[in-house]
Amino acid sequence: MNNPALLELKNLSTVFPTRRGQVWAVDSVNLSLREGEILGIVGESGCGKSTVLLSILRLIRPPGKISAGEILFRGQNLLKLPPRQMRSVRGKEVAMIFQDPLSTLNPAFTVGEQIREALRLHHIVGSARLPWPFDYALRKLEKQRVLDVMQEVGIPSPMDRFAAYPHQFSGGMQQRALIAIALVCGPSLLLADEPTTALDVTIQAQILDLMRRINREHGTAIILVTHDLGMAAEFCSRIAVMYAGRIVEQGEVDQVVGKPQHPYTQGLLNCRPRISERAMRVQPIPGNVPDLAELPPGCAFAPRCEHFQPVCEAGAIPLIDCANGHLSRCLIHTNFQRQPHWQWGDRVGAG
Amino acid sequence: MDIAPGALSPLARQQYLWRIRLGLIRRNSAEFLRELRKHPVALLSGVVIVVYILAAIFAEQITVHDPGRGNLRLRLDPPAWQAEGNWEYPLGTDAQGRDLLTRIIFGARVSLAVGLISVGISVVVGLVLGALAGYFRGRLDSLVSRFADLLLAFPFLIFAIGVMAFLGPGFTNLILALTFKGWVEFYRLVRGEMLSEKTQEYVEAARVTGQSHLAIIAQEILPNIINSVFVLATLRIGYMIIMEASLSFLGLGIPPRIPAWGSMVSAGRDYMLVAWWVSTFPGLAIVILVLAINLFGEGLRDILDPRLKIDG
Amino acid sequence: MRAVKILERILATIPIVFGVAIVVFFFIRLTPGDPVDIMMGQGGAISEGEMDRLRQEFHLDEPLHVQLWLFLKDAVRGDLGYSYVLKRPVTLLIAERLPATIELALGGLILSLVVAMPIGIFSAVRQNSSLDRLSMAGAFLGISMPAFWLGIILILLFSVRLKLLPVQGRLSFDANLQEITGFFVLDSLLTGNRVALLSSLKHLVLPSITLGAPVAAVIARVLRSSMLETLRSDYVTLARSKGAPEWSVVLKHALRNALIPTVTVVGLQVGILLGGNMIVETVFSWPGLGSMVVSAIFDRDFPLIQGSVMIYAFTFVMANLIVDVLYTYLNPKISL
Numbered sequence: 001m002n003n004p005a006l007l008e009l010k011n012l013s014t015v016f017p018t019r020r021g022q023v024w025a026v027d028s029v030n031l032s033l034r035e036g037e038i039l040g041i042v043g044e045s046g047c048g049k050s051t052v053l054l055s056i057l058r059l060i061r062p063p064g065k066i067s068a069g070e071i072l073f074r075g076q077n078l079l080k081l082p083p084r085q086m087r088s089v090r091g092k093e094v095a096m097i098f099q100d101p102l103s104t105l106n107p108a109f110t111v112g113e114q115i116r117e118a119l120r121l122h123h124i125v126g127s128a129r130l131p132w133p134f135d136y137a138l139r140k141l142e143k144q145r146v147l148d149v150m151q152e153v154g155i156p157s158p159m160d161r162f163a164a165y166p167h168q169f170s171g172g173m174q175q176r177a178l179i180a181i182a183l184v185c186g187p188s189l190l191l192a193d194e195p196t197t198a199l200d201v202t203i204q205a206q207i208l209d210l211m212r213r214i215n216r217e218h219g220t221a222i223i224l225v226t227h228d229l230g231m232a233a234e235f236c237s238r239i240a241v242m243y244a245g246r247i248v249e250q251g252e253v254d255q256v257v258g259k260p261q262h263p264y265t266q267g268l269l270n271c272r273p274r275i276s277e278r279a280m281r282v283q284p285i286p287g288n289v290p291d292l293a294e295l296p297p298g299c300a301f302a303p304r305c306e307h308f309q310p311v312c313e314a315g316a317i318p319l320i321d322c323a324n325g326h327l328s329r330c331l332i333h334t335n336f337q338r339q340p341h342w343q344w345g346d347r348v349g350a351g
Numbered sequence: 352m353d354i355a356p357g358a359l360s361p362l363a364r365q366q367y368l369w370r371i372r373l374g375l376i377r378r379n380s381a382e383f384l385r386e387l388r389k390h391p392v393a394l395l396s397g398v399v400i401v402v403y404i405l406a407a408i409f410a411e412q413i414t415v416h417d418p419g420r421g422n423l424r425l426r427l428d429p430p431a432w433q434a435e436g437n438w439e440y441p442l443g444t445d446a447q448g449r450d451l452l453t454r455i456i457f458g459a460r461v462s463l464a465v466g467l468i469s470v471g472i473s474v475v476v477g478l479v480l481g482a483l484a485g486y487f488r489g490r491l492d493s494l495v496s497r498f499a500d501l502l503l504a505f506p507f508l509i510f511a512i513g514v515m516a517f518l519g520p521g522f523t524n525l526i527l528a529l530t531f532k533g534w535v536e537f538y539r540l541v542r543g544e545m546l547s548e549k550t551q552e553y554v555e556a557a558r559v560t561g562q563s564h565l566a567i568i569a570q571e572i573l574p575n576i577i578n579s580v581f582v583l584a585t586l587r588i589g590y591m592i593i594m595e596a597s598l599s600f601l602g603l604g605i606p607p608r609i610p611a612w613g614s615m616v617s618a619g620r621d622y623m624l625v626a627w628w629v630s631t632f633p634g635l636a637i638v639i640l641v642l643a644i645n646l647f648g649e650g651l652r653d654i655l656d657p658r659l660k661i662d663g
Numbered sequence: 664m665r666a667v668k669i670l671e672r673i674l675a676t677i678p679i680v681f682g683v684a685i686v687v688f689f690f691i692r693l694t695p696g697d698p699v700d701i702m703m704g705q706g707g708a709i710s711e712g713e714m715d716r717l718r719q720e721f722h723l724d725e726p727l728h729v730q731l732w733l734f735l736k737d738a739v740r741g742d743l744g745y746s747y748v749l750k751r752p753v754t755l756l757i758a759e760r761l762p763a764t765i766e767l768a769l770g771g772l773i774l775s776l777v778v779a780m781p782i783g784i785f786s787a788v789r790q791n792s793s794l795d796r797l798s799m800a801g802a803f804l805g806i807s808m809p810a811f812w813l814g815i816i817l818i819l820l821f822s823v824r825l826k827l828l829p830v831q832g833r834l835s836f837d838a839n840l841q842e843i844t845g846f847f848v849l850d851s852l853l854t855g856n857r858v859a860l861l862s863s864l865k866h867l868v869l870p871s872i873t874l875g876a877p878v879a880a881v882i883a884r885v886l887r888s889s890m891l892e893t894l895r896s897d898y899v900t901l902a903r904s905k906g907a908p909e910w911s912v913v914l915k916h917a918l919r920n921a922l923i924p925t926v927t928v929v930g931l932q933v934g935i936l937l938g939g940n941m942i943v944e945t946v947f948s949w950p951g952l953g954s955m956v957v958s959a960i961f962d963r964d965f966p967l968i969q970g971s972v973m974i975y976a977f978t979f980v981m982a983n984l985i986v987d988v989l990y991t992y993l994n995p996k997i998s999l
Contacts, residue, residue: 059903061895091906098897106898107996108919118905165995181905501682505976508938513972516960517690593809597942600811601957616812620946627819634812642807649803 005072006221007033007056007189011345012069014048014055020293025051025064027245028345030319035188036219040232040253042268043242044289049225050099052242053191056223057090073189092122095182099194101174105166111177112162115146115184122185146184153180153210172203176210183214190214190222196231208235229268233257241265244290244300246344247319251326261328264301299330309336318346368570386654393650399643407459414450416440418457418610421448427626443628445618451628454610455636461611462640465522465595466588469529474584476530477537482568484538485545496542499535507532511594515603525604529591540583544576578655585648589641596637612637669988676984681735683976687969688734743970748962753970757952761974762845763833764951767943768936770867771874779879783886783925787894788913798883805880810939814873814946821869829866831948838862870947874939878932885928889921896920923994930986937975 014026025048033039041049055066058078071078078089098104106114116139119125125142128135143162150158153176166174175195182190192211196204212235214220226232232239233253240250241264249262260266267285287304296302298313305312312331319327320334331338333350342348387394406413421444428444429436436443442451484492502510514528548554549572557571598604599613607614612633619629718724722733737743743753786795822830833847834840838859843850848867851859893899894917902916944953952971959967 054900057904059900087906087908089906090904096901096904098901100897104897104901106902106916106920108923108993117902117907121906121908167996178901181901497682501679501686504679504683504980505686505972506934506938506979508941509934509972509975509979512938512941512956512960513687513690513968516968517965589807593807596809597811597938600809600942601945601960603960613809613811616809616815620815623815623819624823627823630812630815631819634809634815637812638804638808641809642803645803645807 004034004075005032006035006037006074007031007223008070008072009052009056010070010072012052012055012071013067014051014060014064015067016064018293023292024245024295025292026055028069028343029242029247030345030347031240031247031250033189033221033223036215036221037238038215038222038224038236040236040239041223041225041242042227042229042232042239044227046289046292047242048245048292049242050193051245053096053193053223053225056191057094057096058086059090088122091118091182091187092124092185093187094189094191095185095187096191096193097175097178097182097195100198101171101178102166102198104178105174107166110163110165111169112143112146112150112164114166115149115177115181116142118181118184119145124185146180149180149184150177153177153183154206155180171199172206175199175203175207179207179210179214183218183220186218188220190220192222192224194226195224197227204231211235229257229265241268244292244295246300246329247327248301248329249327250319255323255326259326261322261326261333262301262330263305263307263332265328267304307332311336311338314338315340316342316344316346318342318344318348321347321349323350383654387650390650390653393647393653396643396647396650399639400647403459403640403643404463406456407463410456410460414453414456416450416453418449418454419608421445421450423448427622427629429626430628430632442632443626445615445629446622446626451615451632454615455612455633457610458612458615458633458636459640461522461599461605461609462592462595462637465525465529466592466644469526469533469591469595470584470588472526472530473533473587474537474580476534477539478541478573478580480534481538481541482545482573485542486549486564486568486572492542495538499538502532502535505532508594508597511598512601512603515598520603520606522605522609525595525598528598529594533587533591536583536587537580540579541576544579545572548572548575582648582652582655585651586645589644589648592637592641592644668991672987673984676980679980680977683980684735684738684973685731687973687976688731690969690972738973743973744966746959746964746967748959748964749967753967756955756967757970757974759845760950760952760955763847763949764940764944764953766833766846766848767867767870767874767949767951768940770871771878771936771939771943773875774871775875775879775882778875779882780886782879783883784890784913784918786883786887787890787921790891795887799887802880802884805876808876810873810877810942811946813876814869814943817869817873818946828869829862833863833866833950834859835862835866870943870949873946874936874943877935877939878929881932881935882925882929886921886925889924890917893917893920919993923990926986926990926993930983933982933986934979937979 009029009031012026012029012031013024016023016025027048029052031039031052041052043049051060054060056071056073056078058066060066066079069079073089073093078086081089105111109117119142120128125145126138128138147158147162150161155161155173155176161169161173166177169177175198179195190211195211196207199207208231211222211224215222224232224235229239229241233256236253238250238252239256240247241256241262242248243264249256249260249265256265257269260269264285267283270283271285285304290296290300290303296313297315298311299305299317302308302312307330309331315338317329317331317338319329322328322333327347339348387397410418425437425440425444426446426448428440428448430443431438431441433443440450440452442455444450445454480495484495505513510532511528514531515524518524518528545568554567554571557567562571595604595611596613596616599611600617602614602617604613605611607618615633616630619626619631619633622629722730725733741754743757745751746753746756749756782798786792786798789795818830821828829835838851838856840847840851840856840859840863841854843853847863848860851857851863894913896917898920899912899917902912907916940951941953941957943949944951945957948954952974956968956971959971
C-alpha cells in the first residue's frame with residue numbers, strides 16, 4: 001500500500017434509532033481504497049453494506065445518523081465539510097449507482113435531462129449566465145457531452161433516447177442510464193450498490209463488463225456492494241465481508257476466496273452451487289440473520305457458528321491479521337483467547 | 352374449520368357458520384375497543400358523537416324551553432356571560448325570543464337523522480348494486496356504471512339544489528335528493544373492491560366447493576370489504592350533514608318550522624350587526640359534530656383499513 | 664401521439680355532456696304535476712286557454728322523445744329557453760352573470776393554491792413539526808366547516824367588528840367602473856381605475872377565502888401525503904447523490920411527482936368550488952350565477968334553474984377534462 005489512499009473509512013459507525021433502541025447498521029468499519037482500485041463489500045441483505053455507501057455520501061436519512069468515525073476522501077474528512085462543499089463532492093468526485101434502476105430514475109423527467117442535470121449542477125461544461133430558457137447555447141454543449149456518455153455506456157442511438165422517459169427503457173438500459181448519470185462528471189470513485197441484482201443474468205454480465213471498462217479507461221475506483229461472493233471474486237481486487245454491520249473478513253481476492261478464514265465466509269462459499277462438482281451440493285448456513293436491535297455483546301455470528309465457544313459471546317472482537325493484511329474477526333485465530341480491552345474497531349496481530 | 356361443512360344439513364351449516372361469525376364479531380369488537388384506546392383523538396371524537404346522539408334522543412327531557420315558541424319580550428338576548436346575558440338562556444335567544452341552546456339541541460335531530468338515513472340508504476343501494484355489478488359484470492354493470500358516471504358529472508351540492516328546487520323542501524325530499532347521488536360513492540368502492548377480490552384464490556376455492564354465487568358474494572367477499580365501506584360511510588355522514596345544513600341555509604332543506612342548524616344560521620344573518628350569537632352558535636354545533644365525525648372516521652380508517660390511509 | 668389521445672378524451676366527453684342535458688331535461692318532466700302549471704308558478708294564475716297555448720309553444724303536447732329532441736337541438740344552438748320571471752332569454756342572463764362567478768371562482772382557486780401548496784410542501788419536509796401539526800389540524804377544520812358559516816364568521820370578524828373589509832357586493836358605489844369584460848379586476852386594470860381596482864380586490868377577499876378554504880384544506884392534505892411518499896423515494900436519493908441542493912430535491916424532484924396525484928384531487932375539488940359558489944354568492948350577495956339560481960328557485964323560474972344547472976354540470980365536465988389533459992403532461996407514464 002504505497003499509493004496514497006483515495007478513500008479511508010476510520011471507525012465509521014452509523015446508527016438508526018428505532019422503537020426497540022439504537023440499531024448500529026454500520027459498526028466501527030475501517031476500510032481503505034487506492035486510486036483506481038476495485039473493492040467488493042459482500043454480505044447478506046440487511047448487513048449494512050448499502051448503509052456504508054450511503055454514509056460515504058452522507059445521505060443517511062434522518063433520524064439515522066453517522067455517530068462516529070471519519071471518512072477521509074483524498075485526506076479530507078467528508079464528515080467535517082459544510083453542506084455546500086459536500087454537495088460538490090457528490091456526483092462530481094464520488095458518484096453512486098443504485099440497485100433498482102426503475103425506481104431510482106425520476107419518472108417525471110427524460111433520461112437525457114437527468115444526465116444533463118448532473119453536468120449543470122457541477123458546472124462541468126460551463127456555468128449558465130442566463131436562466132432557463134435562455135441558456136440555450138450551454139444546453140447544446142451539455143447535450144453533446146450527454147450524448148457522448150450515453151454512447152459510451154452503450155445506449156444505442158442516444159439521439160433518440162435522449163428525450164425518452166425512464167419507463168420507456170428496458171431494465172438493462174435503465175441501469176446504463178444510471179451509470180451514465182454517475183459517469184458524466186468524471187468521478188474518481190464510483191459506489192455501486194448491487195447494480196446488477198434487478199437484472200437478467202446476460203444483462204448482468206454486460207453491466208459488469210461496462211463497469212470494468214470504465215475502471216480501466218478512466219481509472220475510476222469502484223466499491224461494489226453485492227450479496228454474491230462469486231461476482232465479487234470475479235470483479236474485485238479486494239473484498240470485505242460484512243455481517244451484522246461489521247466487517248468480519250477482509251483481504252485480497254485470493255486470500256478471501258482462496259483461503260477464507262472466518263467461519264461466515266466459509267459458510268458463504270459453501271452456499272454457492274458449484275457445477276464442477278459431480279453432485280451439486282449446497283450447504284446453507286444454519287440459523288437466521290440476527291436482529292440488529294438485539295445483538296449479543298460478542299460475535300454476532302456466534303449463534304450460527306460451528307466453532308462456537310462461550311468466550312465468543314464475552315465481548316468485542318477485533319479484526320485479527322492472519323497473514324499479509326488478511327484480516328478476520330474470529331477468536332479461532334487466537335485460540336479463543338480474548339483481551340478484555342479489545343474494541344470492535346481494533347486491529348491486532350494473530351497469536 | 353374443523354368439521355367439513357358439506358357433511359352438515361344446510362340449516363345446521365348456517366347455524367354453525369353464524370356461531371363462528373358471532374364469535375369473531377365479539378372478539379373483533381373487543382380488539383377494536385383496545386385499538387381505539389391508542390387513538391385518543393378518535394376516542395374523544397367518539398364521545399362527542401355519543402353526546403350529540405344522546406342530546407338528540409332526549410331533547411325533550413333535557414331542555415326546559417319550547418323550541419318553537421319564544422318569549423317576545425326577550426328577543427335577541429345575548430349569551431349568559433355577556434353583560435346583559437341571562438343564565439336562563441345560556442346561549443342567548445333568537446329574533447323570536449326562542450332559546451338558542453334548546454333549538455340547537457333539537458336541531459341535532461334533523462342533522463343526525465338526515466346524515467344517518469341518507470348514508471344508510473346510500474350504503475345499501477351502493478353495496479347491492481356494486482356487489483352485483485362487480486361480481487357478474489355484464490349488462491347490469493355497464494348500465495349502472497354509465498348512470499353512475501352521469502351522476503358524477505354533477506357537483507353534489509348543485510345536483511341536490513336542483514332536485515330540491517323541483518321537489519320543494521321537506522324531509523323525504525331531502526333524503527331523496529341526497530341519496531339519489533350519494534349511493535354512487537359506495538357503488539364505485541364496492542364494485543372496485545369486488546373486481547379485485549374476485550380474482551383472489553379464496554373465491555376460487557369457494558367456487559370449487561360448490562357454493563352459489565350469491566353465497567360467495569355475501570359470505571366470502573363482503574366480509575373482506577365491509578371495513579372499507581364502514582370507514583367511507585362514517586366520513587360521508589359528516590359530508591351529508593354539511594349538505595343538509597347548506598340546503599337548509601338556502602331554504603331548500605327542512606321546512607322552517609322544524610329547528611335545523613342550517614336555517615338557524617340563515618335566520619341569524621339578518622341580525623348579524625346586532626346579535627352575532629344567533630348565527631354563530633348553530634354553525635358551531637355543525638362544525639363540532641362534523642369535525643368529531645371526520646376525526647372519528649379517520650381513526651377508524653387507521654384501525655380498520657390501513658390501506659385507505661392517505662397520510663404517511 | 665399525445666394530441667390524438669387528448670382529442671380522443673375530448674370526444675369522449677361529448678356523450679357525457681348530452682347525458683347531462685338529458686338528466687336536466689327529465690328534472691322538470693318527472694316533477695309531479697303539469698309542467699306548464701309548475702312553470703307558471705302553480706295556482707291557476709292564467710286561464711286554461713292560455714295554458715293550452717303555452718303547452719303548444721313549449722311543444723308539451725308532443726311525445727316525450729320529440730320534446731327531448733327539440734330541447735337538445737335548442738341547447739346545441741345555445742338556446743336554453745326563456746325566463747318568464749325575468750322576461751329574458753336564459754342564455755343571455757347566464758352570460759351576464761358568468762364573469763362575476765368566474766372571477767370569484769378564480770379568486771378562490773388561486774387563494775387556495777397559494778395557501779395550500781407551501782403548507783403541503785413544508786408540512787411534508789418538516790413532518791411532525793409543530794407547523795405540520797397545526798396546519799393539518801387547520802385542514803381538518805377546513806373540511807368540517809360549512810361554507811355559509813365560515814362566510815358569516817368572517818363577515819362578523821372582518822367587516823362588523825374590525826371594519827376592514829366590505830360586507831357584500833363586488834364594488835363600492837363610489838368606484839365608477841366602465842365595464843368591458845365583466846371581470847372587475849381586469850376592467851379596472853384596463854381602464855386604469857385605481858379606486859375600482861382596490862375596491863374590487865377588497866370585495867374579493869372574504870368570498871375567496873370562504874370559497875377556497877375547503878379546497879385549500881384538501882389540497883394541503885393530499886399534497887402533504889404525496890410529498891411524504893415522493894420524499895422517501897429512490898429518485899430523491901439519486902438527486903441528492905448527484906449533488907443537487909435541497910431546494911431542487913424538494914421543489915423539482917419530489918414536488919413534480921407529488922403533483923400528479925394532487926392534480927387529480929384538485930380536479931375533484933372543482934365540484935366543491937362550483938357548489939360552494941351558490942352558497943358563497945348568497946352569503947356575500949355576490950351578483951353571479953349562484954345567487955341568481957338561488958333567487959330563481961324561490962321565483963320558481965324553472966327554465967333559468969334548468970339552464971344554470973346545465974351550465975354548472977358542463978363546467979364541471981370541462982374542468983375534469985382540463986385536469987385529465989394536465990395530468991398527461993405531468994405524468995409521462997399515463998396515456999389517457
